[in-house]
Amino acid sequence: MKIERVQGTLSLRRTIESGTEEQRKAVKEIIEQVRKNGDAALRKYTEQFDGVRLDSLCVSQEEIEEAYWIVDEKMIEIIRKAARNIREYHERQAQTSWFMTRDDGTMLGQKVTPLDAVGLYVPGGTAAYPSSVLMNVIPAQVAGVKRIVIVSPPNERGTLPASVIVAACELGVEEMYKVGGAQAIAALAYGTETIQPVDKIFGPGNIYVALAKREVFGQVAIDMIAGPSEIVVLADETARPNEIAADLLSQAEHDERASSVLVTPSLKLAHAVEKELKQQLATLPRRAIAEKALEQYGAIYVTDTLDEAIEVVNELAPEHLEVMTANPLQLLGKIRHAGAIFLGRYSSEPVGDYFAGANHVLPTNGTARFSSGLTVDEFVKKSSVIFYSKEALQKNGESIAAFARLEGLEAHARAIEERLKK
Template structure:
């Protein structure tokens, strides 16, 4: 890993991918085809991109049963325990509708209503992601969403990974479709003969999925445009190089574009971590992916002081931040920008990815400066409640009419004054 002394602002600034013009046109054509030809287009693109011909898009009961036979009893118990932890955490995020009554009889409030239907995109490709199922479905269920749809690209055998199917079935999801890519996003947004449209789409994917989500935004809501995974480790001289290296590589193996960064005031630790990363890379099954990630987007920034290191972290605004220092809790208050914060050497990032309970769907590309991780709030909408009393309107009507006339909206003013004639 390259080591860089930091004396001012960082030169590193990751940009959100917008795709090429050719990619955008391809996505627009796919969406048009799905809107026009429905299931026929979905099956055609599945055959083209996934090299499999499907008779049915909907996952069958027999496929679910086969998936359970692939999962050990031990793994099933772990999955269930993780789901319970995630549900417990998200139950604490629930909002309640509320109303308040003023002395003049006015009633004001807020009504919390779950979305009617949401769609979850589960990526395929080089890995299977049952954890994505848990992290997206559970907060939707806690929020009270009644219809949850999962879409995911099938493998060459025309099935989905066993872990994904078991996780979905454990949570009671009935609609699981074997379709991926931009065509799946189009189906969720506009509907086909088989897949009814949803109100909001969640989940990461490749550049074509990201571009499709951009295209359909407005027809439906979307969660975010997810970028490659990121980890930043903030460490002092007390941290252990082998543990930091392992955590950096845990993100590097996700994707060749993933970003793994150490920020420390200790040059000794920086050198040890750089050496340890190269050593641990040699035995990784996904060595090629992790090595490319480290070469392109890995870095070690060395500052003069711990305070300067914290400033670098806040500038990076990482998706995942680990604080591996002698007193990590003492530093927490100084962190302003991070999607999730892991405190101490026993809070390795995968603890949050799979088991602890907080959501692992987090802001990337520095967007932790202004956004948060996935929560129950993303699956509800909030309606204001206003019941103005006659007394209140008598008292404030003239002020409201005056405000309306300030904006040149005479009809607004008259709508209030009409009550007093």
């Protein structure tokens, strides 16, 4: 990972989840086959891509019991504690319907209604992600969603990771399916004999999952097109190089396309972190993945001042931002663009990933400039409520009709005037 002086445009390359023409074509074909052939297509693609032939797409009671046998009681209690923290945080986000009245008898308001059904894609592959289950299911439950569906690619044994099953069961999720990839997204959007369609799809995945979510948008809603994980550490000379290096590696080990960046006004710190990264990489189990991520999408930017470093951070608009400076709270007001902000040396990014309570589903690829992390709001819809009184229409009817005619909509105007006739 190179050390660079910031001069003009930043050199960091971003990964845009647009895919190749071949990948987009493959995703469209998979979706079409699932629409036509339902469960048969799901089984075919599961055998083709995951290497297992499934008798049933559903997670069975036997698999649930086995999962609880595999995951020890101490880990289950940790999952329960994390769930309590996450639920407490998200309960503060819950909104209620509201109404207001005017002296003329008009009533206006907003009706908040939870979505009927949502689908959660839990990634598989190189790791298991029970934390994704907690972070998506709990805000849905707080919002009042009644039907929550989990899909995830099966492992070589034809089941889901035990930790994922346990996390879902601890939250009371009753629908779990052993289906992954673009075919799982298609099933959630259009439905099959076994999987009924949902209204909105959540959760990250590989490029095929991302392209499938883009393709079915409109038939269903989606949360976002998630890119590779990102971390930016904003640090001054008071920060500890070993802790910064460890935090940068915590994201680099996710994916070869993950991005880990240090921004600092201290050249001495930059060199110390560079040295620490090499030392810590040597003993990292996922060294090959982290090393490639740092090589392709890692950077150490050195600025002249701390204020310049903050501007670099705002330009990057990272998914995760750690502020490791002498007075991190004093800088909070200057940070405009970040999915989640971790203040101080004890607020390491994994604290937010698993346990603190804030959601770890966050905007990537610089989209923190205009979007937010996952909240309870994503699981509800809001309807305007209008009760207009006779008095109000008599008072304002002519103005409403005039406005309609301004836009050339005569029938709109007449709809009002019909009610004004004596």
